[in-house]
Structure formats: C-alpha cells, structure tokens
Amino acid sequence: MNLKLIDYGLSSLWRRFWKRFTVILIFSLLVFLLVSIFSIATSLRQELGITLDALPELIVQKMSGGRQTVIPAERAYEIATIPGVSAAIPRVWGYYYFGSANVNFTIIGQDPDLDSYKAKYSKLFELNAPLIDTLTRPFFLAGQGVVDIMDEYYFKDEFFFITSKGEILNLVLAGTFVDESSLETNDVIIMPEILARELFDIYEDDATDIVVRVPNPAEIEIVKQKIQFLYPDCRIIGKDQIDTSYQNIFDYKSGLFLALLIPAFMAFFTMIYDKASGLSLEEKREIGIMKAVGWRVEDVLFLKLLESGFVSLFSFFNGVAFSFFFVYILNAPLLRNLFIGAGNLKPAFQLIPVIDIHILSLSFMAIVPVYILATIIPAWKTAIIDADEVMR
Amino acid sequence: MIRLDSVDLIFNSGLPNEMTALKNINLSVEKNELTLLRGASGSGKSSIFSLIAGLVKPSRGDVIIDGKSIAKIPDSFAALMRRDKLGVIFQKFNLIHDLSVYDNITLPLIPSAKTTSEIRLSAEKILTDLTLTNKINTAVRYLSGGEQQRVAIARALINQPKIILADEPTANLDQALIESFLHIIHDLKAKGITILLASHDPRFSELEWVDQVIDIAHGEIQ
Structure with a gap:
C-alpha cells in the first residue's frame, strides 16, 4: 500500500473540494431518501407485524x-x-x-x-x-x-x-x-x-x-367455510386478508415515494453520464503530466479508485447515517405522516430501528460501484491514449 | 546513451487520416553530451521526445536508451524508465497549477518506493539549488513565468535523471530568464547529465558547449 499515493489522493480531493462537494451532496441525498423511505416502510411493517400477530384469526x-x-x-x-x-x-x-x-x-x-x-x-x-x-x-x-x-x-x-x-x-x-x-x-x-x-x-x-x-392454522380455512355456511349473511375476515391489505397500502405508498425519487435519480445519472462520457480538459492534462513524469497506468487508476471510492463511500455512509438519524432519532417528520395518513389521528409512536441489509445493499450497489466505474473507465481511456498529448 | 535507429512514426496508420510524423530517423547522443534539435514548429521535434520518453512507440525501427531497447516494452516499463532515467522540461512547463511547488516537484516520486523523508530531502536540496525555498508551499499559479520554469526544472531533476529532455524551454521567456536557464543547463551538463534540447532559438546554436546540432524538417533529419 503506497501511503504517498493515498495522501496525494486525499489532497487532490481537497483541491477540488467544491466540485466533489456537489457530487457528495447529491449522492448523500439520494442514499438518504432511498434508505429513509425503505426504513420507514420496513419499520412500520415490523410494527404492524407485531400488531397482526395479536389479531384474532x-x-x-x-x-x-x-x-x-x-x-x-x-x-x-x-x-x-x-x-x-x-x-x-x-x-x-x-x-x-x-x-x-x-x-x-x-x-x-x-x-x-x-x-x-x-x-x-x-x-x-x-x-x-x-x-x-x-x-x-x-x-x-x-x-x-x-x-x-x-x-x-x-x-x-x-x-x-x-x-x-x-x-x-x-x-x-x-x-x-x-x-x-x-x-x-x-x-x-x-x-x-x-x-x-x-x-x-x-x-x-x-x-x-x-x-x-383458531389455534391450529391448518384449520382456519375450514372453520371459515363452516361459519360462512352457518351464517350466509356474514363476512368473515381472515388475518391474512388484513395483512395483505396493509402490505398493499405500504407497497403502494413506497412506490409513490420511489416515483418521487425520480428527479434525484435523474440528477445522479446525469452526473454519472457526464462523468463516464469523459474527463475535463484539466483532469486529462493532469493525467498526461503524471504519465509523462513516470506514473504507470495502474498508478493513475489506483489514484482514481481512491478518489472515487472515497467520494462514493463517504456519500453512502453519510446518507445512511443521516437517514438513520432522521428516521430513528427525529422519528421521520413529514415522511412518516405521509405513510400513516390512513389513521384518524396521527400516532406519536417511535419507529422501531430496523437495519434492512437488502435496502443497504441496494443503495450501496446503486451508488458506489457505479460512480467508481464511471470515474475509472474514462481515466483509464485517457491514461492509455492521451499521455503523449502533454508533450505537444 | 540515446539511439534512434531507422525510426518511422506514423499516426493513424492505414486510416484515411494517416500522418507520417517521422521518417527514417537515425540519431545518437552520447553520455554527457548536449544535443540541440533545431526545427520549425511541427517539424517533428516533440515526436522524437515522445519516442525517447517511451510515450509513443515507433512504427518502425528501434529506440535504445542506456543500452536497452524501449521500442516494444509495455507501457508500465516505459513509465518506470521515465521515472528512473528521464527528466522532462516541457515547453509550457506542464505544471499542475493548484498544487504547491513542493507537490509539483515531488509528483514523479509519489508512486516510487522512496520514503516521504527521502523525497523531502531531495526536494529541499533542489529547491535550494534553484533558489525556490521560500516558495515551497506556494501554489504554482501564483508564481511568475521564471519561477514556474525553475519549478519545471526542479521536477525534471527530482529523480536524479541521467537524461534531461527539454522541449522549447525558452519559448515563453524574456531575455533575463533565458540567460538564467542557460546557466542552469550548463551546470547540469557539468554534472554529467545528458541533455537533449529542442529549440528554434538561434542563441542555442551559438553556444560553445553544445556538442551536437541536429536539424529536422518535415519529420526528417536534414
């Protein structure tokens, strides 16, 4: 591990702080929204699961x-x-x-x-x-x-x-x-x-x-049919039906929120497209200089990996940390009310902290590897093709 | 020290926009020699430098540096050769403007195995020699043209190279700075460094200590 290269990478990030700051801000916001929405939905599902368990069959x-x-x-x-x-x-x-x-x-x-x-x-x-x-x-x-x-x-x-x-x-x-x-x-x-x-x-x-x-789950359906036969004027609601209707409401609301994320995703992909479609003249020139003074392609790529890895990982952890703070400490103001709007009075309950590894993995995969690749590929193209330009 | 044998350099070979940059170049520079490459802009001087630096590979012929052929070596070996043996002074200095003087001159050694303290020692010595010690932490964009040129020279010397390539080093300088540059080059030659200098400035031709003058036009040695 070349510590000098890491040091150079960090100072390079610092040099372009404001440029990177915008990227970090947008990525963090995206992760924040994604993780917050799914965390609220997961937490509420968990809460409702407990409630449903206590319901009669x-x-x-x-x-x-x-x-x-x-x-x-x-x-x-x-x-x-x-x-x-x-x-x-x-x-x-x-x-x-x-x-x-x-x-x-x-x-x-x-x-x-x-x-x-x-x-x-x-x-x-x-x-x-x-x-x-x-x-x-x-x-x-x-x-x-x-x-x-x-x-x-x-x-x-x-x-x-x-x-x-x-x-x-x-x-x-x-x-x-x-x-x-x-x-x-x-x-x-x-x-x-x-x-x-x-x-x-x-x-x-x-x-x-x-x-x-009905203590035995295998008997629920048959009991239901017998009651229906006994009292044709009755409607018999099973726990599974209540569960499904709750799930539908939450899935529907999660879907709506995901639709609201579209502008954030658009900004993200525009940024990725911009990044992947080529480096700025300044960055190209810098890579050319590095190559001309003795940097290998792999040195340049390692530097870019460090920079992009730091930016994307920092954004990811930043977004997740803010999201957990927002959801579990601040109790998700605004977003929570939109999720639980069906009640007569808005409940003042505490959301149950749930770490959903699937949501975290999804957010991680959507941000970190995509940004790293979008940074490394154009850097690699520049490093192998354009180094000689700096001599002219 | 440097030898080019029957070298052709053709860009976009086989394509409609094919361009021959160099044709049948034969050139030899001995150790501790100062060789002057003369020619107009676009004559092929920078292409010869790119070949010697291993940044491009010849379409035909061989390039030998310090007894070893670099014509077909992989890019990573060419980069190591540049890091170990070459110092390059570019026409427009090619410094990274928002980096400090220290960071610019130590740039070639960042991927090397040298320790930070070794690099600092080398940098301080060179900065003292080139009277840049008081600017060590100044961003290059705040330096004058002459100071930037000295930073470019310092960067070329940081790895204690055997060969210095200087491409039109005085093109953007005033008379006083050109004189100063000539002193530095003279000192480097005195220290046993092989120097290849490309310029169409007639002042270089008049120098007694230039060992060899090569004229180049339209990609061919005249």
Missing part, C-alpha cells in the same frame, strides 16, 4: 345491504361449538366523531373492571395515579392522540361523550396508553362495554362483530 361481521351491521351476540355460542375454535367473543366497538376537532376516536367496549384491564394491558398503559384510588365515576382509558386532543379542548381528566340519544356521558380518564403502542392505540378509547353500548345504541343482545380464535 377470524373476525365475523354481519352484512346488510352490502354494509356492516350489528350481529346477534348469541351467534358466538354457535360458532364456539365448531371444532377447532378455541374461543368466539362478541365485541362492541365503533367510531365516535368529535366534531370540535373534526376527528374520530375508536371506542372499544371492554370489561368494566379496572383490575382486569390492568392484568390484560399491564405493559400497554399508565394509570392516572392521582385519580385511581378515588375513582367513583365510570372511567375510560385513552391513546395518547386522544389525550392530546382532549387537552387541546380543555378536557383534563374527564370527557363528556354525547350518546346516540343525545344524552351526556361523563367519564373519567383513568389511564393512558404508552407511546410505544401508539401506532395501534393512538386514537383508541377503551370503556366499559355497557357504556359503549349506551354510546352507540347497541342492544345487549347485539355486538359489532365476533372475533374467533
């Missing part, structure tokens, strides 16, 4: 006129008798429109007993400690997004819901879901089932839908 919804309607809760007993089904649970839930903020909250009716919530969601929410011991009124748990909205409209520890009959339902905020679960819980309110029924005017015998647990 099947959800049974009653349809009427092509739209979902309430389902008789007794059907759960019949479904539970199907071989392979470990549980069939009627759920009461719905959307509550809060007009002042123009947002919808997702309200889920659950057991009325706080201890059971605590046992069920112990890692998911923080209790409102000052209130918990003196709790005498009905309560609810809320996601961070809901709490923020409440705060904005001066609801501190309680909220006034308006039922479908126009009556006021005053509930105390007993706990808040932790940030880590915000992707799923940001717009969620959990309240006693009886209050949720009152709010949505759902009779005691009815439910919004029925979730069905």
